[in-house]
Amino acid sequence: MSEPTFDKVLRVASPESESPAERGPVRIEEVAKLAQVSPITVSRALRRPQMVSAVRRERIMKAVEVTGYFSNPHAKALKSGKSDIVAAFVSNILSEQFSLAIEGLADVLEPAGFQVVLGRTSYSYQRETTLIRSLTAMRPAAVFITGVMELESNRTFLRNMGVPIMESWALARDPIDMLVGFSNADGARMVAEHFAQRGHRKVAFIGRSGGRGMLRLNSFAEHCEQLGLELCQRISRDTVSGVPEGREAMQDLLSGHTDIEAVFCASDLLAVGALLEARERGLQVPGDIAIAGFGDSTLAEEITPGLTTIAADTRGVGTIAGQMLLERLQGGKIEQAIRHVPLQLIERGST
Amino acid sequence: MSEPTFDKVLRVASPESESPAERGPVRIEEVAKLAQVSPITVSRALRRPQMVSAVRRERIMKAVEVTGYFSNPHAKALKSGKSDIVAAFVSNILSEQFSLAIEGLADVLEPAGFQVVLGRTSYSYQRETTLIRSLTAMRPAAVFITGVMELESNRTFLRNMGVPIMESWALARDPIDMLVGFSNADGARMVAEHFAQRGHRKVAFIGRSGGRGMLRLNSFAEHCEQLGLELCQRISRDTVSGVPEGREAMQDLLSGHTDIEAVFCASDLLAVGALLEARERGLQVPGDIAIAGFGDSTLAEEITPGLTTIAADTRGVGTIAGQMLLERLQGGKIEQAIRHVPLQLIERGST
């Protein structure tokens, strides 16, 4: 292998007034000495400024500035039994939708002084259980979950922590504590109605056999029946929902019934796979077969033809979750523990 | 708004042998009492098992099991001055490439008992500086950065922390401590060579005006000259590199020179935007104009025609970073502080 070429990377000079040569972290005592008060007064000035007289408060703030003091979160957490960490459980950090929710959450919580710490459950109960142990060891101030905790033992464990817990995504009836989500059932209904409006009769479903996939299938099946649609085939897999899986599922579908008019895929990635496969086999989309997805990923917009899909405001889920958690963290009460975020059917070229 | 439909969400019964009704976290003292040793022996048995006799070690491990003890990370960090946290600075958690690197990093570090904590710098020096303060307050065991720290003051600050620091992505010459990256310059060279091979003469560039965009432009320009290609137009923007920006840039490009044969876009998203715009204006890709990107996002593969692009093993960057950090964390020495990850040109339909 030839010698790689180095990149000339930008370097930016320090702005004025930088911290003097670091000689280890500054402790509260140092600030106290400089401000001529006791350490506890510094602590108070920083946490509840109104508890300290204006004169001292100003002296303290100046001293904090000068020394570059930053409270040691471990000492704080050890003494108070509670940290400024909000633990967020995410099944898959590569998911655009989950990442958006985390962004929304962090955008609300970070300005309030909380640190969002991500834990990856990787869709595994084993990982989830391990993770709960290690994250709760950090004495988080609150917990957010992109999804619903399924294992009863983990639900109990979280409940017993005594901190605000926010589940999300599916609109489940009995959250551990609070929940913000959209109704998978409603989304599936919208697709069934859309297919019916378009005059399709013979339809099919592609999705995962568990979790959200199942929720979407059940509702889709139910509403197809109500609307007089014939659900000819249901392809449920136990695997990940990716583009390749969508292709495979479409192959299976087309090798069976050849008169399917519309397919509902429980995720956009599956739908994209299905769409690519259909077109490669010479089928017109939506002429020969209409395809709808779920999730409104960027892919749905960029692909040709655009993918009709169910859009959820996933960043909004994170934002609302953050606001509710913050309210509780600041001592407030939440009257409505379950918040519903409506879905929307986005019509594009694929149906 | 009509009443939303609730989802019937899966619940899974607890497996056998669950922790008994939680009555607050277990402390090391409790374990010690049960195992009939002193707390410090428990601590040792957990951290350096070989320092404790086999008999006691077993008694202790059993007691840990029975009580469900999990060491309090705050007490540990407070006393030892070092936590099990690895701080990871990411400019954008929505980026597929960065997320992959984080996955790779966490996959290596988590099994070794470290917690990867993400901080979002959002491409802002301000945010980055604030974040460094709050993350270093956690006394991380190591630091990972998706990118290179540019501000000199922040570089100094990190260096002074005295923990392993890993920068990444660009192949810069003088890292704070360690670095794993690929050569942006090499990637741009590959594209120039590819265009030359294809017989193109009049080429253009679209990218960001700073950071990686600039690196790629400089190298591209240099190699175009060497290869006898004419770099007719360079469109550099100061904004985000998204699909809409790619469209706009392509509009600008086409409103100027109309005889451009090939365009190198410094990111896949820009390239996708450019590609969509070109096709909507009735141009054949690659017949009328060839387009190449950088990054090999999933989009590059799924779009029609497939996007020729420079692929980097970004998960590999995270994995290697994790391995090197781990080596250092376990007391080892790293002889080669800079690791080069080769790039690869993926030929698809767009060129």
Next chain:
DNA sequence: TTGTAAGCGTTATCAG
């Protein structure tokens, strides 16, 4: 409004 005293749970240090 401010300060004193004590201790959160762990581990470094030193003694045995």
Next chain:
DNA sequence: CTGATAACGCTTACAA
């Protein structure tokens, strides 16, 4: 190899 002791930096409880 094991244990007693003290201390990490902060905040709760109480007192002034």
